Amino acid sequence: MLKILVLSLIIGLSNNIITINLNEHHWVDYANLVNEDGTEIRMKTLSIKNDSVYSFLYLTGETKAFPLKIKDSLFIFKRSEHKHHNLTTFQEDTTYIDSMIYEFKYIQNQPILILQPIDGSKPQVLHTLNETKGILETNNLNIPEIEYFNYEIGDTLNQEKLITLNKRFSSIYYFDLQHKVLLSNNEKNFYYINDEKIILEIQQPKIVRSKINNIRNYFIKSLGFNPEITYNQSKNKSIDGYKWENNYIYIYLHKTDSKPNKETNFWRIDYINKLILNVLNEENLR
Incomplete structure (x- = not known):
């Protein structure tokens, strides 16, 4: 009976985290692409809101929406990308399934969403468009904190x-x-x-x-x-x-x-x- 109660509390807390962090926030990731004339354009590549994930295809101007599935510490979703010969041409659109460990965290007092591929490759860091609203932090990733120095990166010196x-x-x-x-x-x-x-x-x-x-x-x-x-x-x-x-x-x-x-x-x-x-x-x- 006690185990069932503890499990129910954990599930309830997890659902509360997801509700606050996804339903009350719009998370986005950006990338800088270079046009043929050398000009640089900043564009969304991924967006998460409520229970949906949005992929933005720069070359065709399309936005594709896919459902977001949550299993334990994983976000599981489809996404679409262009396969690039270079930054301005592509072979084809490709759609694939991503399984990524999610982490909601405050860094420099800014709420962020980290999506870490399960193969350990480079994570995506998404930023919220609703900075004034708080988030509930998670502890799915072992992100090191260094206390060797008297100051940290991002601190302001007198x-x-x-x-x-x-x-x-x-x-x-x-x-x-x-x-x-x-x-x-x-x-x-x-x-x-x-x-x-x-x-x-x-x-x-x-x-x-x-x-x-x-x-x-x-x-x-x-x-x-x-x-x-x-x-x-x-x-x-x-x-x-x-x-x-x-x-x-x-x-x-x-x-x-x-x-x-x-x-x-x-x-x-x-x-x-x-x-x-x-x-x-x-x-x-x-």
């Missing part, structure tokens, strides 16, 4: 604490950042920010070799998976660094001077939160 080191910087995911800054001489972390003082990347330089094992073990425990090991190009192929990367984060712990047999090499951490950057990019495009 102007009074910024020390500008140089005016322009090209980074891994961004080009032409406005500032490369150090919050304080004691903290020894670099924060790469834009004109609004929003952190886009974090870097910790000059890490001594004796701390590497502890740092590596911390990230393995926090992220739940082992890193890819990188090697230098010398004959002895010694370890050059450890890289953790999935659809949501990028962390690279590596030597800054890879000369072989140089035990005093400093190491560095490069950190990017891809999910937060997706939200920040979407805000900038609105």
Whole structure:
């Protein structure tokens, strides 16, 4: 009897989440396509509202609607796409069935819907057109939260604490950042920010070799998976660094001077939160 009651409560909560998050929100995903004349157009590619999924076909101007089925933590639906030779021509329309793990989550105080393919490939991140209405968060995906640094990607730094080191910087995911800054001489972390003082990347330089094992073990425990090991190009192929990367984060712990047999090499951490950057990019495009 108790098991039946608990199961009924779980089912009721799940139905309530779906009702609030789908019936009161209109979720959309966009893509940028380039025309033959080189101009760029921003268009919807997928939309979810109530119990329907909508596919938008740019080349023909069609919108196709399909029913949304929900099974446990999965959204199951059909979608239509053009098979492209390039961005302006196509072979044919194709319709296929997607099964994706769904996750409703707040990122930077913005409600988002993550659709993660069950094969682990790149997720889609949908944004709501009804931002003023709240959502109920789910816990279907194991999305890591990094607490190693004092700040997170997307945080805004106090102007009074910024020390500008140089005016322009090209980074891994961004080009032409406005500032490369150090919050304080004691903290020894670099924060790469834009004109609004929003952190886009974090870097910790000059890490001594004796701390590497502890740092590596911390990230393995926090992220739940082992890193890819990188090697230098010398004959002895010694370890050059450890890289953790999935659809949501990028962390690279590596030597800054890879000369072989140089035990005093400093190491560095490069950190990017891809999910937060997706939200920040979407805000900038609105």
